[in-house]
Amino acid sequence: MQIFTDITQIKQCFTNACVTIGNFDGVHLGHQKLFNEVLHRARARRGGTSVAITFDPHPLSVLRPEGIQLISTMEQKLELVEQAGVDILLLIPFSKEFAKTTAEYFVDEILLGCLGIVELVVGYDYAFGKGRAGNIDFLRIEGERYGFPVTVVDAFYESGEPVSSTRIRKLITAGDVAKAATLMGRNYQIRGKVQHGVKRGGSQLGFPTANLSLNKEYLIPHFGVYVAQIIYDGHTYNGVLNVGRNPTFPENKLVAEVHIFDFNKEIYGKHIKINLLQFLRGEVSFPDIASLAKQIEADIALTKAILAEQQHGLALSYGGKFNC
Ligand SMILES: Cc1cc2nc3c(=O)[nH]c(=O)nc-3n(C[C@H](O)[C@H](O)[C@H](O)COP(=O)(O)O)c2cc1C
Numbered sequence: 001m002q003i004f005t006d007i008t009q010i011k012q013c014f015t016n017a018c019v020t021i022g023n024f025d026g027v028h029l030g031h032q033k034l035f036n037e038v039l040h041r042a043r044a045r046r047g048g049t050s051v052a053i054t055f056d057p058h059p060l061s062v063l064r065p066e067g068i069q070l071i072s073t074m075e076q077k078l079e080l081v082e083q084a085g086v087d088i089l090l091l092i093p094f095s096k097e098f099a100k101t102t103a104e105y106f107v108d109e110i111l112l113g114c115l116g117i118v119e120l121v122v123g124y125d126y127a128f129g130k131g132r133a134g135n136i137d138f139l140r141i142e143g144e145r146y147g148f149p150v151t152v153v154d155a156f157y158e159s160g161e162p163v164s165s166t167r168i169r170k171l172i173t174a175g176d177v178a179k180a181a182t183l184m185g186r187n188y189q190i191r192g193k194v195q196h197g198v199k200r201g202g203s204q205l206g207f208p209t210a211n212l213s214l215n216k217e218y219l220i221p222h223f224g225v226y227v228a229q230i231i232y233d234g235h236t237y238n239g240v241l242n243v244g245r246n247p248t249f250p251e252n253k254l255v256a257e258v259h260i261f262d263f264n265k266e267i268y269g270k271h272i273k274i275n276l277l278q279f280l281r282g283e284v285s286f287p288d289i290a291s292l293a294k295q296i297e298a299d300i301a302l303t304k305a306i307l308a309e310q311q312h313g314l315a316l317s318y319g320g321k322f323n324c
């Protein structure tokens, strides 16, 4: 995937550009449906180029005084859009100034002038430009005037409800990461460089934990303990994660810390990714360190049992398929 971080970097229109526009926070199954439609139109029908346009930072983090807590970092978003198979990603720098861009200017200058659009694919609820004037009715009229068909893609439904970034944010904030995964088509993930903690995990508790600091610009999952999967240096490990403020101790610092199973390496400063698979319990203030250690032991046993059960389930479902 080729990435452009400003329209001025695009010197020549793309061949038969089939374009979608959106914020794509979380790159969930609804977004993936849009990308599939664009890819199908670009490749199978037009022999052209699939283009996604998004904004950096997320418009609501600029326009809303209270900001927005995002599901995915820009780094993750780029990875996921690339995995979806999109050829070109245009990341338009978003500012209060850019928010004043009229929908007409956007269509004339960016879609037609810069990209050479031949087809537009948008989600059922999408609108852009000053005052959200670039809504579906407007785009259909512009499409007819300039000769680019506009395809409106309906939501992806799960349990009869549309999948949306807002719905996923609510689930993660409530700790229901397992359900969020079914709406995203992948697990909710946090990532970052391993930080130094207070050196209590290994020496006092008997369970070292690799600590990540959490940035408040992103969603903070419900405080508590999760079954986790850790990706480090090209390998995947199982583990158990605690998100919260360690109320048993006085520091009160927000942290995500993961005890990795069958692992014994010093990884301070290294980049790790943690997938949150299932919520186990909320964070508790324990009367002493021995009670906390005992609880962590129980958390580990439960995590291992859940993972073994999942493996067993997978083996059965593969068995079922082979038997058909
Ligand atoms: C599985 C697990 C569960 C935890 N649960 C709690 C908890 O309920 N309450 C709490 O205060 N701290 C909890 N912690 C955090 C520990 O207090 C923390 O890992 C320990 O103090 C080590 O901190 P350090 O990495 O800064 O040395 C948990 C940690 C793990 C790995």
Ligand SMILES: Nc1ncnc2c1ncn2[C@@H]1O[C@H](COP(=O)(O)OP(=O)(O)O)[C@@H](O)[C@H]1O
Pocket: 194, 195, 196, 197, 198, 199, 200, 201, 202, 203, 207, 208, 209, 210, 211, 258, 259, 260, 261, 262, 263, 264, 265, 266, 267, 268
């Ligand atoms: N199984 C493991 N899980 C997590 N971290 C481990 C493990 N084995 C070794 N480590 C290392 O130990 C560090 C955590 O030890 P800990 O005593 O909790 O110190 P800190 O308070 O700095 O987090 C991790 O950052 C990592 O470098």
